[in-house]
Amino acid sequence: MRVAVLGAGPSGSAMAALACWRGHDVTLWSPRGGGTRHLGHELATRGVLEGSWRIRVAADLWRATETAEAIVIALPPVAQPAILQRLASALVGTPDILFAPAAGLAPALLHQFAAARGFVPRLGALAVPPALAGRGADGVVEVTALRPRLWVGGQPREATAGLVVLTERLFGLPVEPLGDILAAGLTEPGALVEAARILAPPGVAHAVGRLLLGLAAERDAVGAATGRTGLPGIAALVTEQGGLPAERRPLTETGAGLAFLEAMARASGTPAPLVSAALHVLETAAGERFGPHPVLAALEPGPLARLLGGG
Known part of the structure; x- marks a missing residue:
């Protein structure tokens, strides 16, 4: 091919x-x-x-x-x-x-x-x-x-x-x-993994894992609110690749991923306080805004509404 x-x-x-x-x-x-x-x-x-x-x-x-x-x-x-x-x-x-x-x-x-x-x-x-x-x-x-x-x-x-x-x-x-594609977009783990790595306090055992599970629980709640249940679990997504990747994700990509998830939470009426806090902490630290997600900013309202409605 x-x-x-x-x-x-x-x-x-x-x-x-x-x-x-x-x-x-x-x-x-x-x-x-x-x-x-x-x-x-x-x-x-x-x-x-x-x-x-x-x-x-x-x-x-x-x-x-x-x-x-x-x-x-x-x-x-x-x-x-x-x-x-x-x-x-x-x-x-x-x-x-x-x-x-x-x-x-x-x-x-x-x-x-x-x-x-x-x-x-x-x-x-x-x-x-x-x-x-x-x-x-x-x-x-x-x-x-x-x-x-x-x-x-x-x-x-x-x-x-x-x-x-x-x-x-x-x-x-x-x-x-x-x-x-919305189920795939919600499943993509990179931004949550990198946010947990950046924000977990050093020296605290299992802090990255606990923070990652908390962020993923909010992702799952957004999935449920939009009819995308049964998303692959964050633990499987990480362990099946052999653990946390050695290659670090660029901060702008992490911020965009969090901005996407926050936008989906807001559009579906789903509370996502950890995701919002992670996004705002990283924006404050970087001195720049990561939202709106660049794809969402260019997407017309109709297709997004149909996806959020399950269509």
């Missing part, structure tokens, strides 16, 4: 390598070129996925996606609104598109842009990326763990079953269905 991976950070590069390992024809694109300028036609990885993988490096978004049968988007939330608008204009045909991870409700935003052009590709959101990865000092991508399973939600909901098959074909890992 011809696959385009948009985003050449450690996670995107690891997914590109994993897709190559599975025998797919992979093109990698970096918005600023920083993740690909050191590459020729090979992407090197080490760790649990070791090797040199033959890829194409695209100079622009159109060349990256023009022949793709599947597109994997691994971009930070702040970059997504502008790039998704460009992607909707650049798309040829209707390739399947996966967001890894979900980045809030980014698939709904791409749906909005694509529908304005008169076509709607099948869109999916992964709750977690298939690999944990960082980049070594020498530029080589270090894959520290592959997840034993993945979760995907689709837009529309009926697309989820087909996207499960696609994701398994891409990455060779078992995949479980989530109801839709």
Whole structure:
């Protein structure tokens, strides 16, 4: 299968390598070129996925996606609104598109842009990326763990079953269905994990775990209020990746993730005092605001209301 991976950070590069390992024809694109300028036609990885993988490096978004049968988007939330608008204009045909991870409700935003052009590709959101990865000092991508399973939600909901098959074909890992993209966005654990790591008092045994469980309980309450019950538990999401990741999440991404969850809590009338407090403490410490979530700021009210109503 011809696959385009948009985003050449450690996670995107690891997914590109994993897709190559599975025998797919992979093109990698970096918005600023920083993740690909050191590459020729090979992407090197080490760790649990070791090797040199033959890829194409695209100079622009159109060349990256023009022949793709599947597109994997691994971009930070702040970059997504502008790039998704460009992607909707650049798309040829209707390739399947996966967001890894979900980045809030980014698939709904791409749906909005694509529908304005008169076509709607099948869109999916992964709750977690298939690999944990960082980049070594020498530029080589270090894959520290592959997840034993993945979760995907689709837009529309009926697309989820087909996207499960696609994701398994891409990455060779078992995949479980989530109801839709909102379930995937709520499940994404990165912001909660990093917030707990930052805010837990040092030297207090199990403080990170207790704070993380408290934040996750509020996430579950938001899920229940919006009809997304049975979300994967935070303990499984962390332990199945081998514990807390060595690679630290950028503060802006952590803040955006908390802002998304706070917005979903507010919209569903669900109290989330820990999430709100964590967001406000980090904003105060950083001297900047992390809300509104960039995807939510660009999303029209109608699609959000339908998702919150279970549609």
